Amino acid sequence: MRPEIIEYIALFLFGTAIGSFLNVVIYRIPAGLSIVKPGSFCPKCKRSIKPYENVPVLSYIFLLGRCAGCKSSISFRYPLIECSMGLLAILMLWKFGWSWDLLIYTTLAAFLLSLTIIDLDVYRLPNPITITGSIFAIVLTLAFRRSFILDMILGGVVGIGVLSLQGLVGSLIVRLTRKKKTSALGLGDVKFAGMIGLFLGPGQTGGMFILGIFIATLISIVLIVAGKRGWTQRIPFGPYLAAGALLSLFYGKDIWAWYWSFLKL
Numbered sequence: 264m265r266p267e268i269i270e271y272i273a274l275f276l277f278g279t280a281i282g283s284f285l286n287v288v289i290y291r292i293p294a295g296l297s298i299v300k301p302g303s304f305c306p307k308c309k310r311s312i313k314p315y316e317n318v319p320v321l322s323y324i325f326l327l328g329r330c331a332g333c334k335s336s337i338s339f340r341y342p343l344i345e346c347s348m349g350l351l352a353i354l355m356l357w358k359f360g361w362s363w364d365l366l367i368y369t370t371l372a373a374f375l376l377s378l379t380i381i382d383l384d385v386y387r388l389p390n391p392i393t394i395t396g397s398i399f400a401i402v403l404t405l406a407f408r409r410s411f412i413l414d415m416i417l418g419g420v421v422g423i424g425v426l427s428l429q430g431l432v433g434s435l436i437v438r439l440t441r442k443k444k445t446s447a448l449g450l451g452d453v454k455f456a457g458m459i460g461l462f463l464g465p466g467q468t469g470g471m472f473i474l475g476i477f478i479a480t481l482i483s484i485v486l487i488v489a490g491k492r493g494w495t496q497r498i499p500f501g502p503y504l505a506a507g508a509l510l511s512l513f514y515g516k517d518i519w520a521w522y523w524s525f526l527k528l
């Protein structure tokens with residue numbers, strides 16, 4: 264049975280509330296601040312934000328994007344992240360219906376979204392978030408889909424294994440070519456891929472790498488051709504992994520089927 268429109272709207276609103284919490288996580292975790300204390304406040308005038316000013320998306324519209332105290336503008340990315348999380352939640356409902364998978368993959372989406380923004384902001388994937396995500400993956404699997412336990416373990420191994428190998432080869436190349444001791448890939452990326460692997464299992468994690476690298480290559484070429492970026496500039500890999508993970512989750516099977524039929528021609 265397909266969910267009703269009203270169910271999509273309800274889940275979208277619930278998603279924006281999660282997004283509102285993600286805004287707090289994205290702002291505070293990289294800065295080493297607590298996510299519970301103090302309550303939300305304006306970063307400019309430090310005025311604490313009242314509950315009715317903290318309604319996802321709506322408050323931003325009613326306040327016309329300005330702090331009620333000092334009138335300084337509130338970044339547009341707050342409502343944008345809230346809407347993105349709402350959208351991700353209803354995409355999961357569309358794909359999985361009302362099921363435990365909806366809960367599990369919406370949880371994954373929340374971690375993907377927050378880590379993507381943090382990686383773009385500060386080029387880091389903080390341990391407290393990747394480790395919390397991994398714990399969520401394990402607890403949800405043990406509670407709601409026991410048949411997936413082996414897939415979960417293998418997914419984690421594939422996620423960590425592929426990126427460790429890539430990091431090893433990458434830093435070897437860097438060391439040989441530049442004679443400098445730098446790692447081509449952060450440990451944060453490895454833990455991030457491991458976390459996603461626990462949620463997706465080995466097959467879709469493999470798909471995530473292929474799709475993620477494909478998207479990263481495509482965008483890099485576009486940026487280099489457009490003259491916006493040099494060959495050696497550091498790019499955060501997290502967002503590409505996140506995009507690859509979502510694509511693999513939604514269309515992995517279709518893409519494989521298309522690929523094999525393409526080979527047989």
Ligand SMILES: [Zn+2]
Pocket residue numbers: 305306307308309310330331332333334335
């Ligand atoms: Zn203010």
